[in-house]
Amino acid sequence: MPIAPNRRLVAVVLLVPAVVALALWAFAWPAARMAPRELPVGVVGSGPAADQLQGRLEERDGAFEIHRYDSEAAARTAIEHRSVYGAVAVTAKGPALLTASAASPVVAQLLHDAVTAQAPDGAAVPVTDVVAAPATDPRGSVLGASILPLAIAGVAAGAAVTMLGLRGGRAVAALLGVAALVGMVSAALTDSWLGVLTGHWWSEAGAFGLTVLAIGATVAGLAALIGTAGVGLGSLLMVLVGNPFSGVTSAPELLPRPVGTIGQWLPPGAGGSLLRSVAFFDGNAAGRALLTLILWAVLGLTAVLIGGRRKARKADSAAAPERHPALTG
Incomplete structure (x- = not known):
């Protein structure tokens, strides 16, 4: 058997259990150590x-x-x-x-x-x-369950932009379009249909959409800078770390230190906090979460544009005819 297939076989055998171990650690450890901390x-x-x-x-x-x-x-x-x-x-x-x-x-x-x-x-x-959860979702289950689909949507958007070869302005337009549509669809489902969110409709749609944009732009930006491996890295960061560290199903202050703090600086945690603020608290205490999401989105979109220009220059260089020095007799 050739050496390369052997290496791929060993990589698969070792990589899958490693990812499973990481997922179990990220999801199970914070839940097992839940207690009030400040x-x-x-x-x-x-x-x-x-x-x-x-x-x-x-x-x-x-x-x-x-x-x-x-x-x-x-x-x-x-x-x-x-x-x-x-x-x-x-x-x-x-x-x-x-x-x-x-x-x-x-x-x-x-x-x-x-x-x-x-x-x-x-x-x-x-x-x-004083501020009661809606009667349609007294345990906050729907809001807590909404962050993982948003993370998956963002990763899918970033991966699709990368795999379809969209670059520069087209990639940015695709990410913005996906975020806007996901935001409106999510608000329509959770507010208009299920009635589990009770805030301003467009603010909720904006919170959903900005969360997806921050995640999708990060994934696409990493891929634009380091290649398709960036999709895997972004997926691990947003889904296997950002989602369980978000504290949206409990509270950041109930998670082990510094998990709760880290989670609030990642898009899933910031998105959950922003959504809770606009859905139930008239936008109070939304500033930090909003700033965090905007920062991730801007950095990700900037990376997409930079990576697109770099690839365009490489393509132009490869297409340019080679110039040879004149031969003299």
């Missing part, structure tokens, strides 16, 4: 009871990042602006909990369990869901 939470009140409550929360070293508020109204505003995930108010009847299941149903349940465990035996803890 989770922003508010405490309402200024007396000894509020101080005592804060002290009990801080006993879980590094679990919560405590913000103090003088009034329940101030805490509600902070929740609506996505400064905190929830708040505990100290009242004459005991603690009362303010949550935002739209920000993360997992965190809302975690806070409920934590506050209930500290309440006097048998005491009921009243819960007010």
